[in-house]
Every structure is written in C-alpha cells, then in structure tokens.
Amino acid sequence: MNAPIEEQLRDYFTMVDRTQAPVDTTAQARQAPTLSLVKDSHDSSHTNESTSEVIMLTPNRNESPTTSHRWMMVAAAVGAIVLVGGLIFATSRTDDARVPADRPELTVPREPVEVSVVVPGTEQWTDTGVELSINDTVLIEADGAVTPAENRESLYGPDGVPDRPSAQVFNIDGLKAENHNGLIGRIGEAGAPFQVGSQLQYIADTEGRLFLGINDSDVANNAGEFTATITVNRS
Amino acid sequence: MQQAITTISFTEWATEAEPKIRQSLTAAFGVHVGKDAAADALAVAWERWDRVSVMGNPIGYVYGIGRNKARRMKTRHQPMFVEVPEQLLPNVEPGLPAAVADLPEQQRITVTLLHGYGWTMSEVAELLGTKKTTVQNHAERGLTKLRNALGVSQ
Numbered sequence: 001m002n003a004p005i006e007e008q009l010r011d012y013f014t015m016v017d018r019t020q021a022p023v024d025t026t027a028q029a030r031q032a033p034t035l036s037l038v039k040d041s042h043d044s045s046h047t048n049e050s051t052s053e054v055i056m057l058t059p060n061r062n063e064s065p066t067t068s069h070r071w072m073m074v075a076a077a078v079g080a081i082v083l084v085g086g087l088i089f090a091t092s093r094t095d096d097a098r099v100p101a102d103r104p105e106l107t108v109p110r111e112p113v114e115v116s117v118v119v120p121g122t123e124q125w126t127d128t129g130v131e132l133s134i135n136d137t138v139l140i141e142a143d144g145a146v147t148p149a150e151n152r153e154s155l156y157g158p159d160g161v162p163d164r165p166s167a168q169v170f171n172i173d174g175l176k177a178e179n180h181n182g183l184i185g186r187i188g189e190a191g192a193p194f195q196v197g198s199q200l201q202y203i204a205d206t207e208g209r210l211f212l213g214i215n216d217s218d219v220a221n222n223a224g225e226f227t228a229t230i231t232v233n234r235s
Numbered sequence: 236m237q238q239a240i241t242t243i244s245f246t247e248w249a250t251e252a253e254p255k256i257r258q259s260l261t262a263a264f265g266v267h268v269g270k271d272a273a274a275d276a277l278a279v280a281w282e283r284w285d286r287v288s289v290m291g292n293p294i295g296y297v298y299g300i301g302r303n304k305a306r307r308m309k310t311r312h313q314p315m316f317v318e319v320p321e322q323l324l325p326n327v328e329p330g331l332p333a334a335v336a337d338l339p340e341q342q343r344i345t346v347t348l349l350h351g352y353g354w355t356m357s358e359v360a361e362l363l364g365t366k367k368t369t370v371q372n373h374a375e376r377g378l379t380k381l382r383n384a385l386g387v388s389q
Contacts, residue, residue, distance in 0.1 A: 013351030
C-alpha cells in the first residue's frame, strides 16, 4: 500500500529541492558589481542528476543597462560614421575615371534608440519619450505584471488576461477583441491604439511620439506595472 | 499619513526569496525551465532593486517576471519533473511526476508548493495574489486528480 499522496509529494519534492542547486545570488553580489547565477544545463532529460553551469553577469548598479546599451550604440554609430568618412576620403582620392557616374549619395544613418520605460498599471497612457519616424523599425519587449480590477486574484503579464470575454468588455475602444489589461500602444496623443503584448516588432507607418498603456477603460483600481524596452533602428 | 520605507540589501532579500522563487517557478514550469527562469528573474530583480525593494510583494513581482521569461523559453521535449529515484520507491508512485505535470497550472502550483515544498496557504496566496480559499480549492482539486490518476485511495 502506497503512502498518502501528500506524503509522496513531500518526499518527492524534497528530493527535487536537494538535487536542484540553488541560484547563487550571494557570492559576488556582496562585492558588486558582479553577480553569479547558476543555471541548469538542459541535457539531463531523464536523470535525477542535475548538471550546472555558472553564468557571470556584470551589470553596473551605478549605470543602468539601458545606459550601457545606449553607449554601445553610440559607439557603433561613431564607428559607422568614421567608416563612412573613411570611404568618402578614400574614394575622393581615386582616379575620377574609376568612379561610376551614378554613384549614390552617401548618407549617415540617424542614431538608433534603446530605452526602458515603466508603464504603471494605473495609468491609461504613459509617454515613452520616443519619437518615431516613418519606416523606423520598432521592437518593444515587455515584462512585469499588473492585476486587473475585476480580478485581484491574479497577476497578468503584458499579454493580458487570456480568454476572458467577460473582462474584454472593459477594454478600450478599438481593442475590444484583445486580451483584457494587456500592454498596448499608440502613436501621438490621438493615434489609434494597437496591441503590443510581451513583444511587438513592426515598421512604423506613422510619425510621432510613442505612448504605451493598459487595455483597460478603468485603470484606477489596477495594481502593478509593466517594464517595456523599446529599440528603434532608424530608417 | 506617509509611511516610512525600510529597504534591505538585495543579498539579504535574495537569501530568503531565492528558494521561494525557484520553487514556485519549478512548480509551474518544471525543474529545468523553472530554474533558468528563476535565475533570469533574480537578475532582473537585482538590476531593478531600487524599485523592487520598496514593493509590497516583491516575491510575487519577481515570480511574475520569471513566469514571463519561462513562457518565452524554448522547451525541449523533456519531462517537467525528473523520475522518482529508486530510494523513494515504493513509497512514491513512479507515475507521480507525470501526474503532477498533467495537472492544470494553478492546481500544479498550489499542490506542489503546499504539499511538496511545505509552503503555508498564506504564502501561496500572497505569491499568486489570490485568496486562501482559492488556493485551498485548487489544492483539493489537484489532490483529487492525483489520487485518481495514481489509483491512490488516500
């Protein structure tokens, strides 16, 4: 006769907990700015032995990831400008007979943008500060959680409350068919809203300021927030 | 009235929070994805510690981040939970890991955290942002399904 199911669960998951090495957040974190995280390898499909690898992350608490990414992009842009300048200089020194008459005019691309924006669950719209131009390639990636007013029992991510028609009636106009309380966007103060969710990549067909918001017509009694990372590669 | 906000260091908080975040994501997504998602979520918590440290339910928030991370991870065709080791047989049914994996997510999380990892009803309710009665309902339904699936009478 087997043990009661509660006892089986306790014995089994105690074993799981012992064999699953904890995420190490202590060693280097005390001596910031380095944090080591131990992640399981995914090659132990049917065994009880877990293999681990140590991944070293080096975020700088004094400099936000967004800032460091921005500096990398600035450096890349400067590199591109130097390269283009070098090409112009090199071609200007070549014999005119070797330069095609229909050589296209060289243009320096506008600087790409990457920003991280907090979207409070209690704000209908949040101004991201990002100006878009037509043909910009926009990538929005979001995480975090917001509790919808009609159901304070659960937290939902940027994809919103799945398959809940009773909640969708509280969606904002124009996005009634999307998941309730999901992350949405619009271009400009009066732009048409569109679904964003946890990830959206698209090419801008309208210029203006990007706003992000919550697909809920009454956000006052929500709680939580999403965090969206917006990357714009200029056309 | 303005409340005084007491902040603690990330390391202090993570020492207590890490097992809970790892266990809860393991309960939801299995041992491999759950562990990776916990590592990613804790890294995000560290980066955003200034904001996370003053939240009312930081574990619930970080769990939410881990849940989103886990859902984006590519899962290979592998079981959520490892096989029952020999030393636990015959007290533990060999089919237990698969039966737990087959439960609906909310039932799996509550059953695993309550009975597998020994969390209290209040702790599970706080993590999920739900009521204790809801947790209890999920747990009872989950246990009934497990008993039926494994042919266990108690």
